[in-house]
Amino acid sequence: MSPVIHLGWAELAVATVLVVAAGAISLVLRLGIERRLGLAALRTVVQLGLLGLVLEKVFALRSPVLIVGILLLMTVFAAREASVRTSKRYRGIMVDAWLAMAVSCFAVGAVVTQLVVGVEPWYDPQYVIPIVGMILGNSLTGIALGLDRFLDHLVSRRHEVELRLAFGASRREALSEPLRVSVRTGMVPIVNAMAAAGIVSLPGMMTGQILAGAPPLQAVAYQIVVMFMIAAAVAGGAMLVVLLAGRHFMGADAVLRLDRLRTAK
Amino acid sequence: MGAFLTAGPLSAVDGEGRLLFEDVNIELAESELAVLDGPSGSGKSTLLRQLVGLKPTEGAARELAGEPFTGTQLPAWRARVTLAAQDAPMLAATVGENLRFPFTQQCGGGRSPDEARLRDLVAAVGLEAIPEDRDAGTLSGGERHRLALVRGLLWNPPVLVADEPLSGLDEETAAICFDLLLDFAHRLGHAVLCVLHDRALADRADRHIAVVEDRP
Numbered sequence: 001m002s003p004v005i006h007l008g009w010a011e012l013a014v015a016t017v018l019v020v021a022a023g024a025i026s027l028v029l030r031l032g033i034e035r036r037l038g039l040a041a042l043r044t045v046v047q048l049g050l051l052g053l054v055l056e057k058v059f060a061l062r063s064p065v066l067i068v069g070i071l072l073l074m075t076v077f078a079a080r081e082a083s084v085r086t087s088k089r090y091r092g093i094m095v096d097a098w099l100a101m102a103v104s105c106f107a108v109g110a111v112v113t114q115l116v117v118g119v120e121p122w123y124d125p126q127y128v129i130p131i132v133g134m135i136l137g138n139s140l141t142g143i144a145l146g147l148d149r150f151l152d153h154l155v156s157r158r159h160e161v162e163l164r165l166a167f168g169a170s171r172r173e174a175l176s177e178p179l180r181v182s183v184r185t186g187m188v189p190i191v192n193a194m195a196a197a198g199i200v201s202l203p204g205m206m207t208g209q210i211l212a213g214a215p216p217l218q219a220v221a222y223q224i225v226v227m228f229m230i231a232a233a234v235a236g237g238a239m240l241v242v243l244l245a246g247r248h249f250m251g252a253d254a255v256l257r258l259d260r261l262r263t264a265k
Numbered sequence: 266m267g268a269f270l271t272a273g274p275l276s277a278v279d280g281e282g283r284l285l286f287e288d289v290n291i292e293l294a295e296s297e298l299a300v301l302d303g304p305s306g307s308g309k310s311t312l313l314r315q316l317v318g319l320k321p322t323e324g325a326a327r328e329l330a331g332e333p334f335t336g337t338q339l340p341a342w343r344a345r346v347t348l349a350a351q352d353a354p355m356l357a358a359t360v361g362e363n364l365r366f367p368f369t370q371q372c373g374g375g376r377s378p379d380e381a382r383l384r385d386l387v388a389a390v391g392l393e394a395i396p397e398d399r400d401a402g403t404l405s406g407g408e409r410h411r412l413a414l415v416r417g418l419l420w421n422p423p424v425l426v427a428d429e430p431l432s433g434l435d436e437e438t439a440a441i442c443f444d445l446l447l448d449f450a451h452r453l454g455h456a457v458l459c460v461l462h463d464r465a466l467a468d469r470a471d472r473h474i475a476v477v478e479d480r481p
Binding site: 167 | 317318319320321336337339340341343344345347348349350352354355356357366367370371372373420
């Protein structure tokens with residue numbers, strides 16, 4: 001294999017010419033976007049630079065407690081992001097989203113890092129943090145989609161839910177159709193991504209590994225693991241979040257409580 | 266012996282927070298068809314939904330033939346005191362699935378629908394030309410209401426609660442459907458409570474329960 005080509009200050013300066021060229025086009029064509037472009041370029045440098053510095057520190061950590069703490073913090077941010085993406089909300093949506101994401105992503109993350117990759121020591125941040133981050137970031141969309149669909153189904157198809165209840169359905173029976181529809185909806189993006197992988201798109205992580213000098217087949221192996229772990233995290237997370245949400249809208253007495261729903265502004 | 270069914274006290278407010286009714290107790294005798302009267306907007310549908318336990322009620326007790334049903338037993342209560350809701354809602358499924366779905370639920374207890382009774386009911390209300398595999402979403406309002414009535418009668422609960430079951434039906438069909446309800450109510454171990462708009466038919470009920478206006 002060829003060694004990894006190192007990028008230094010000089011190389012980054014050359015790359016800067018590219019973004020300056022984009023700015024020049026904006027000036028010549030009077031697109032009026034050169035200021036925003038410049039600001040965005042600056043933010044890219046500063047934000048990624050900070051991330052790099054943070055990651056250097058984080059990867060040097062040798063404390064499992066701190067690393068698990070960082071992972072938990074990541075799940076909180078992901079849950080916040082997921083719960084603001086739904087068009088309808090309820091009290092406690094954030095807690096439900098967090099619980100669902102934490103449980104499914106940690107379970108899948110544990111299988112991948114410990115059994116598939118076999119990270120040593122088990123908390124090695126260089127592996128654990130990017131892998132869990134990737135699961136969180138990618139399953140977030142599916143979980144948010146599933147939850148949104150579930151809340152929407154309860155409202156738009158409430159007459160069907162109550163029709164089942166009127167004929168003696170238990171909570172489980174009344175919510176089984178909304179649950180199936182929602183989890184299926186949540187899984188559509190990852191199923192599509194898996195079906196198109198390598199034909200329509202070259203997955204970003206795989207591209208990165210190949211650039212970093214990894215043998216293509218190794219990069220492929222990692223990418224397969226990533227796709228599978230996201231599929232599992234989405235299925236588990238969407239199912240869990242819908243089950244948790246269902247408990248908010250229907251207690252053991254199986255009364256549909258849509259009065260607990262709020263529409264997002 | 267006491268009443269066949271008792272439920273209450275039931276209270277409700279409308280969307281603006283105004284009181285619709287307060288501390289209402291409902292009693293039904295065995296083998297009677299009672300009609301719930303009251304002006305529109307007086308909360309009749311709300312009262313029926315509370316009676317069957319589809320709308321939250323606080324501190325309401327429910328008893329059927331001497332057997333009490335508490336909060337977690339509401340699904341079992343609804344299987345026995347079954348609501349045929351306003352506007353005859355249907356599952357997004359075929360006509361056949363709509364008729365039979367209650368029997369596939371846990372509360373069906375492995376019962377299967379009485380096929381002979383099903384044929385008789387469908388013929389009586391004039392739906393025999395509609396194939397069971399037709400999408401229920403394509404039915405007209407009148408067809409839907411008749412189908413909902415057949416579904417309720419086929420399920421054969423002790424108490425059938427029907428919210429405007431005859432709306433959208435012509436006079437003749439409405440009379441046939443009302444006879445089916447009356448017939449059902451008069452059998453032992455059964456009762457019917459319904460809201461009806463047709464005065465002439467409502468006059469044939471055994472008893473009237475009125476939601477009266479009691480506002481200053």
